[in-house]
Amino acid sequence: MQDQQNLVHRAKQGDQEAFSQLYEYYFDKIYRYVMVRAQDRIEAEDITQEIFLKAVRSIHSFNWKGIPFSAWLFRIAHNEIIDYLRKKSKQTTVPLQELPVVPENYTGNPHLMVERELEIEQLKAAIKQLTQAQQDVISLRFFAELPIAEVASLVGKNQGAVKALQHSAILALHRMLLYGEIMKNEKG
Amino acid sequence: MKKDREFNDILNKCLERILGNNENIEQCLENYPEQRSKLEPLLRMALSVRKASAVMPSANFKAKTRYQFHLALAQLKSKRNFWNCEWRLRLLMVASLILVILFAGGGMGIAIYHSMPGQFFHPARLAAEEIWLVRSPLGIDRVEKHAILANRRVAEIIHLVKNGYNSAKLKQVTQQLYYHLATIESLATAETVVMISPVIIDGKKGYVFFAAEKFAKWTQFKTTLEQQVANHLTELNVLLPLVPESIKPALLSAIAVTEAGYERAIEGLKSNLKLINP
Numbered sequence: 001m002q003d004q005q006n007l008v009h010r011a012k013q014g015d016q017e018a019f020s021q022l023y024e025y026y027f028d029k030i031y032r033y034v035m036v037r038a039q040d041r042i043e044a045e046d047i048t049q050e051i052f053l054k055a056v057r058s059i060h061s062f063n064w065k066g067i068p069f070s071a072w073l074f075r076i077a078h079n080e081i082i083d084y085l086r087k088k089s090k091q092t093t094v095p096l097q098e099l100p101v102v103p104e105n106y107t108g109n110p111h112l113m114v115e116r117e118l119e120i121e122q123l124k125a126a127i128k129q130l131t132q133a134q135q136d137v138i139s140l141r142f143f144a145e146l147p148i149a150e151v152a153s154l155v156g157k158n159q160g161a162v163k164a165l166q167h168s169a170i171l172a173l174h175r176m177l178l179y180g181e182i183m184k185n186e187k188g
Numbered sequence: 189m190k191k192d193r194e195f196n197d198i199l200n201k202c203l204e205r206i207l208g209n210n211e212n213i214e215q216c217l218e219n220y221p222e223q224r225s226k227l228e229p230l231l232r233m234a235l236s237v238r239k240a241s242a243v244m245p246s247a248n249f250k251a252k253t254r255y256q257f258h259l260a261l262a263q264l265k266s267k268r269n270f271w272n273c274e275w276r277l278r279l280l281m282v283a284s285l286i287l288v289i290l291f292a293g294g295g296m297g298i299a300i301y302h303s304m305p306g307q308f309f310h311p312a313r314l315a316a317e318e319i320w321l322v323r324s325p326l327g328i329d330r331v332e333k334h335a336i337l338a339n340r341r342v343a344e345i346i347h348l349v350k351n352g353y354n355s356a357k358l359k360q361v362t363q364q365l366y367y368h369l370a371t372i373e374s375l376a377t378a379e380t381v382v383m384i385s386p387v388i389i390d391g392k393k394g395y396v397f398f399a400a401e402k403f404a405k406w407t408q409f410k411t412t413l414e415q416q417v418a419n420h421l422t423e424l425n426v427l428l429p430l431v432p433e434s435i436k437p438a439l440l441s442a443i444a445v446t447e448a449g450y451e452r453a454i455e456g457l458k459s460n461l462k463l464i465n466p
Binding site for chain 2: 016019020023027028031032035036041045048049052053056057119120122123138141142143145147148160163164166167170171173174177178
């Protein structure tokens with residue numbers, strides 16, 4: 001992709017080609033970022049669509065003052081998801097998939113220290129049990145595939161803090177998913 | 189504390205290498221043998237998370253959204269063009285046309301009114317529509333006018349299809365249709381119409397209507413839109429088996445824009461018509 005600052009500048013002038021390039025670059029990332037939070041695919045699609053339409057309508061308000069374009073776009077996405085969750089909470093909610101409570105001192109079973117084939121729903125259920133800050137970092141790092149610096153700018157923390165959150169979040173997921181798997185095997 | 193920070197840095201470096209540069213876990217672990225036992229399970233979990241998170245939007249959804257995105261861009265551009273670059277020229281053109289019509293009599297006015305895309309007088313019709321729109325106050329009046337023009341665009345699409353026009357013309361009118369529907373949605377969502385009913389006043393049950401008339405107008409308008417979209421979709425779908433293959437994609441897009449555009453406009457209206465029962 002061409003220099004993003006130049007593309008954004010052209011998009012603000014109404015250059016459709018520049019805007020299209022930004023769209024193609026960010027579409028999958030935004031979709032995956034939304035997917036973690038939305039209940040299902042259809043809702044994720046609706047929200048993703050709305051985010052890009054909002055970006056078109058408000059590109060004139062974006063100013064490149066040290067804030068990356070990705071931070072601006074993901075901020076729209078974040079607000080859109082918050083709105084969606086707020087509306088959703090007023091409606092009947094489907095309970096999250098229950099995951100077993102992990103003992104504090106549980107460190108994992110070395111025999112199961114292999115990569116697992118996770119289902120997206122299983123992963124989403126586990127992510128929802130993380131703290132809000134951990135959820136933000138995981139969804140931005142792994143689903144949206146943003147570098148640490150951009151995640152830091154988006155969540156308003158320094159890079160060291162984001163790295164620490166990344167560590168604690170992966171560790172928590174490891175414990176939850178691995179422990180859940182062991183419990184399931186033992187019951188089975 | 190310092191050790192934690194060092195480990196966080198190492199974990200992040202390995203993640204960049206594995207997830208960003210597609211190196212394998214072993215390559216990274218070799219560089220940090222003393223951290224292997226702590227690092228390995230985390231990297232394996234991170235890799236599993238990455239694999240599970242690699243969900244891709246469906247091709248259909250991507251295509252549909254791309255199309256709507258481009259329509260929104262085009263709408264924005266045409267708005268800017270009208271108000272920024274050529275507005276003086278356009279107003280001058282309309283003013284001249286009005287003068288011509290006044291001198292030439294009603295015949296030309298009727299010709300402009302009934303003109304279809306591709307016909308000589310059609311640009312004059314579009315320019316007159318813009319003036320008609322901006323002269324109306326924001327709110328239900330403006331929204332109703334956009335709905336009338338959306339109807340007109342659908343009629344034009346049907347005319348173009350029946351008269352064998354090329355798909356470029358069809359796309360252009362579809363784009364204008366999208367502009368009217370998107371404007372209805374944004375104007376509708378900008379206005380909240382609240383009606384409160386019933387309430388107890390001095391121990392007696394009564395009804396207090398705030399903006400009851402306004403509420404009724406918007407509700408009626410929503411019903412009208414619901415009827416319109418049903419009619420339009422029937423009319424457009426009837427044409428589908430009759431058109432040549434070269435026109436089909438453009439007609440399908442017109443149907444998709446009609447369906448999605450009206451649906452969003454109606455949703456916008458629904459979300460802002462609030463009936464509160466205290």
